[in-house]
Amino acid sequence: MKRNAAQKMADLDRRYFLGEFDPWTDNSPEEGLTLDEAIDRYIDSRRNSKRPATIRSDFSMLRTFCTTLSPGIVLNHIHNEHISSFMAELRNKGKSSATQTSYYTRLSHFFNWCVISSFIKSDPTTRIERPKLTKKEKRILTKEQFNCLLREIKKDCEDRRGIVKSTDLVWLHDLLVVTVQTGLRVGEVCAMCWNWIDLENQQIVVRRSPHFVPKRGHERTIPIRGEALAIVSRLSKRLGFINDADPVFPSSRGQKGDSHFLNPTYVSKRFLYYCRQVGLPKGISFHSLRHSFCTWMIAENVPVPVVQRLAGHADITTTMGYVHVVNADLHSAVERVFSSSL
DSSP states (O other), rough: OOHHHHHHHHHHHHHHHHHOOTTOOOOOOOOTOOOOHHEEEEEOOOOTTSSSSHHHHHHHHHHHHHTOOOOOOGGGGOOOOHHHHHHHHHHHHHTHHHHHHHHHHHHHHHHHHHHHTTTTTOTTTTTTOOOOOOOOOOOOOOOOHHHHHHHHHHHHHHHHHHOOOOOHSHHHHHHHHHHHHHHHHHHHHOBGGGGGGGTTTEEEEOOTTBBOOOOOGGEEEOOHHHHHHHHHHHHHHHHHHHOSSSSSBBBBBBSSSTTSBBBBHHHHHHHHHHHHTOOOOOOTTTHHHHHHHHHHHHTTTTHHHHHHHHHSSSSHHHHHHHHHHHOOOOOOHHHHHHSSOO
């Protein structure tokens, strides 16, 4: 008890010295709240406004931060030195700049919420320099690489015919075509229900549902044409009666919980398996299909603001990044043609 009182007194002295606490004017924050309890309250406060994936990431990262501190530490005993040490540990472990930035951002949001909630007087992250984000090179598939991938999946389907059900053989092929021709994220294409599909107007509306919340909570409309439209039309005819809440790509494998929705992690792993089979470059991920969609659109002179709306980018500078990729291809093309003297 003496030791805790001494620690609390030392903390108040330090905060008074730094100008963070005035015993004559400031109300004392909630003293006994532990970091664990504050995290639980924070997570509960976000459940109705944030996507489940965001909630899981928030909780995971905050719990990781907890493991670096004393068990049961009181929230207002956490100082900028704790944040600084944690960020240094991430750097020493070789975590990417994107990971470091993500941790810093989530910690900053959490402690700012604690200030607003009157759990603490000041945010300990404000004195810590935000990590500098190193731009990661976007990995793009060429159309030939993508077609090669589809051919490998079809070949595997033929080789395995009779071993597994025919309906399980083509789902990945169809899903990849729809993804690359719409720019959907992996979580979106796995969560896509039939009430997203408007065959009459040939469009997909990314909607909020009980099991899915769009990024930033914003719905968006994407035209669907060509082979992607043909696939969705074929699936709707094959299934006959369709419940609006049913997934477009149902599966008994790689399920998400007890539902018939595909698990995004499972889909990504199946995609990477075929990438290795055809020898695609390292660094290609399922998200590369979305990068490819944006790049191919811009390469065909689709205006950048249009691509921004289709991709659902909040900031046009994100979309402009694909212009640089296309320009790099133009430079390499000229280099190949004119590298030797005429």
